[in-house]
Amino acid sequence: MELEEFREGLDAWLDANAALLAAHHEGAGTLDEQMAHLSQVKRETFDAGWMRYGWPTEVGGLGGSTLLRAYLGEALAARDLVEPGIYSMTEVLAPTMIDYASPELAAQMVPRLLRGDETWCQGFSEPDTGSNLASLACRGVRSDDGWHVTGQKVWTSLAQYAQRCVLLVRTGTVESAHRGITALFVDMDTPGITVRPIETMHGVEEFSEVFFDDVVVPFGRMLGEEGQGWAVAMDLLPFERSTALWHRAAFLHQRLRQILDSAGPGTLDPVRVGEVTQLLYAFRSRSRSTQYRLHDGERLGAETSIDKVLVATVEQAVFDLAEDGLAESITIGDDPLSARWRSEFLYSRAATIYGGSAEIQRNIIARRLLDLGNDL
Ligand SMILES: Cc1cc2nc3c(=O)[nH]c(=O)nc-3n(C[C@H](O)[C@H](O)[C@H](O)COP(=O)(O)OP(=O)(O)OC[C@H]3O[C@@H](n4cnc5c(N)ncnc54)[C@H](O)[C@@H]3O)c2cc1C
Numbered sequence: 001m002e003l004e005e006f007r008e009g010l011d012a013w014l015d016a017n018a019a020l021l022a023a024h025h026e027g028a029g030t031l032d033e034q035m036a037h038l039s040q041v042k043r044e045t046f047d048a049g050w051m052r053y054g055w056p057t058e059v060g061g062l063g064g065s066t067l068l069r070a071y072l073g074e075a076l077a078a079r080d081l082v083e084p085g086i087y088s089m090t091e092v093l094a095p096t097m098i099d100y101a102s103p104e105l106a107a108q109m110v111p112r113l114l115r116g117d118e119t120w121c122q123g124f125s126e127p128d129t130g131s132n133l134a135s136l137a138c139r140g141v142r143s144d145d146g147w148h149v150t151g152q153k154v155w156t157s158l159a160q161y162a163q164r165c166v167l168l169v170r171t172g173t174v175e176s177a178h179r180g181i182t183a184l185f186v187d188m189d190t191p192g193i194t195v196r197p198i199e200t201m202h203g204v205e206e207f208s209e210v211f212f213d214d215v216v217v218p219f220g221r222m223l224g225e226e227g228q229g230w231a232v233a234m235d236l237l238p239f240e241r242s243t244a245l246w247h248r249a250a251f252l253h254q255r256l257r258q259i260l261d262s263a264g265p266g267t268l269d270p271v272r273v274g275e276v277t278q279l280l281y282a283f284r285s286r287s288r289s290t291q292y293r294l295h296d297g298e299r300l301g302a303e304t305s306i307d308k309v310l311v312a313t314v315e316q317a318v319f320d321l322a323e324d325g326l327a328e329s330i331t332i333g334d335d336p337l338s339a340r341w342r343s344e345f346l347y348s349r350a351a352t353i354y355g356g357s358a359e360i361q362r363n364i365i366a367r368r369l370l371d372l373g374n375d376l
Contacts, residue, residue: 027336042116060111066294073247088244096236100223121162123153134178140169146218159208181229185221202346238300241308263325283310302368305361312351319348
């Protein structure tokens with residue numbers, strides 16, 4: 001299906017099915033409520049076909065350009081039907097499964113993620129491993145029955161809801177750094193896994209510590225080959241900074257419009273409004289070209305760090321503007337809408353950390369795109 005036809009058909013379907021897709025909670029709702037709503041929206045859009053466009057037929061998709069997926073997330077975020085952060089796991093993890101899992105495993109698992117029957121999480125970061133991912137220590141030891149995994153992950157978003165985890169483990173020596181890492185697709189109900197949610201400053205248990213105590217993962221659950229985990233991670237991260245960020249732009253556009261509609265007279269500096277609008281459109285323009293590069297079949301890489309720097313900048317600028325225009329709501333409002341503004345304002349501070357910190361993205365841009373060398 002072509003983009004224009006998809007756009008028109010989807011918009012009409014979303015209008016006609018507004019009641020079916022509506023959340024059962026007010027404001028932001030709790031994370032439990034948001035997760036239930038996400039499953040509801042994914043199930044309805046999958047069963048109606050929309051969620052299946054842009055994905056290969058081998059994994060339950062209906063084919064077509066990745067632009068169709070980009071528009072679906074945009075339309076859902078613009079209507080406040082999904083929160084783009086929790087929706088993003090689909091865009092981040094499904095392409096990795098398609099590229100690196102065995103075809104049988106991908107065909108079995110990906111439709112469950114697309115339909116919202118399952119939640120997946122991404123187990124990369126550890127207490128001493130964030131920016132320096134190559135130093136990760138969670139250990140995988142080869143045995144007759146599979147990999148035996150022991151160690152800890154942290155900041156694992158949505159782990160307490162997840163049925164599966166894309167996990168990076170060290171299978172080589174510590175000195176092997178990025179060469180000794182293997183990616184595994186782990187069932188979260190395997191004996192030996194303990195998940196302990198952590199509350200963020202916006203008052204939501206969005207991520208968790210995850211402990212692995214001699215957890216057995218069959219060899220058939222390797223993503224790629226032994227020692228190929230770094231390649232899996234390097235291919236996954238650009239997905240975290242491409243279509244998922246296009247969806248985020250739609251969400252930010254929606255919030256900017258709501259700030260302009262709701263701010264009290266004289267509370268917003270027109271110059272600041274202009275600057276924020278300019279930042280948003282600069283990011284959308286950048287992300288649009290990234291969507292077209294994906295559509296053209298290009299492999300994304302370090303250049304998506306530019307997208308990440310831009311989106312983090314505009315996200316914080318939009319919510320700084322909300323703080324100017326809706327100060328009372330954000331600071332003391334106790335109605336559901338105020339609680340949502342407050343929660344989103346606080347969460348926007350994380351935009352320069354998750355998916356790779358702003359400093360690390362700038363290092364990548366300087367070294368790998370501008371060839372400025374290592375001595376910065
Ligand atoms: C909301 C949220 C959700 C997340 N979800 C997940 C998830 O689902 N799965 C997952 O695996 N991880 C997740 N993370 C973790 C995230 O990927 C890491 O927090 C991030 O990569 C930074 O790592 P760190 O926290 O260990 O900080 P560190 O790497 O310790 O960095 C601390 C500070 O030092 C700076 N710094 C570090 N090294 C350098 C350098 N070489 N040059 C310049 N500055 C440097 C950083 O920019 C940062 O400001 C999440 C984080 C957040 C905030």
